[in-house]
Amino acid sequence: MRYFLAIFALCVLAIVGVLGFRGSHSRQPSLYIFPDMERQPKLRPQTANAFFDTGMSSRLPVAGTIARSQPVQVGPKLVYPWEDSPVVTGRVPGTTNFVEWNPMPVTAELLQRGQQVFDINCAACHSKLGDGNGTPKRIGAMAVVANLHDKRIVGLTDGELFNTVSYGRNLMQGYAGNLPIRDRWAAIAYLRALQLSRLGSLDDVPEAARSALKK
């Protein structure tokens, strides 16, 4: 019996020693005990795939092509991304002039979405207030970030802002790849609201509420 106990204890120790405990960190890929059907030869996004010459399963669109199937809802109308429309280009059709105003109907819903898009995508550098003091600049990692309350930028047309957000400008890269068209216009609508918040004067406040603001 004594021998048995000794061998038993050794075996348990050896197994625990080799296999470790639950939850310990490991560099080894996960173990699949019955791997039937767990890995099927189907295409998954962002994986390696030998079928294509680039070796990637996610394919880039052929240069110069535009997705046909995803129209943008503008009020009651659908605008397709190949059309020469201010919604898509930010320009007056047929010219290279930027449009003055946001072609999307500015609703509370659009502004709400705009706030979300802005706080996720723009606040990283420009800060939630839009003053350019996002974390990278505050810790000194980024030298130039535009203050969006700057007089020159407030004076730009909505079309030009759309162009900057889509394709970038100088040190800022474009967000055409990350943000769909509607979200870009939403961010611009919200940016205008942010700018207004600093341009307001006492006269914009309803008569009844003014005394509360006076100190």
Added chain:
Amino acid sequence: MIIIGGLMTATAVVAGAWYYLTPKWSRVGYQPIQPVAFSHATHVDQLGFDCRYCHNGVEKSWYSNIPASSTCMNCHGQVLKDDPRLALVRQSAETGQPIPWVQIHRVPDFVYYNHSVHVNRGISCVECHGQINKMDEVYQVQPLSMTFCLDCHRDPAAKLRPLDKITDLNWKWSDNPTVNAEQQRKNGQKLMQDWHVQSLQNCSACHR
């Protein structure tokens, strides 16, 4: 003697199988070495970026994408411009060859998992991925086994939270644990009704 020995051996085998032959052992803790020493703790906790700045597909599609290297270059064109730790990122952005990140979380191909459904229904990343915002190197925290999924699908009210707190992984209803549990119960039930959240236990929800 022999009977006791046999019983002990049998118990040990059963206990060992119970302990080791489950994803709680075989998958939790997987932490591969990544080609670039990217740290979520730096970017999320210290710098305060939102998950969706990089994982921007998570609200729209079943798949939560790993960001393209051009997304890193939005900042790293200026920040740490010549740092050797980012050499691979710069090279990848230039040539278009993706960085070979090692995938950590993965369910079997016969399971239809969907990020957008969960994220738009008030389930936070933290329920399935743990405190990513504290990790320098990502590792798997939950087993992602069928029990794990079903435990929540049987009672989603215990996990639902407001939609604007999905990516705020430290968020709680209250710092006091008992108040937090109470609030979760109360508000969870309410959110369930408001959003018509179902308790999906049909096999065809996940296997189709």
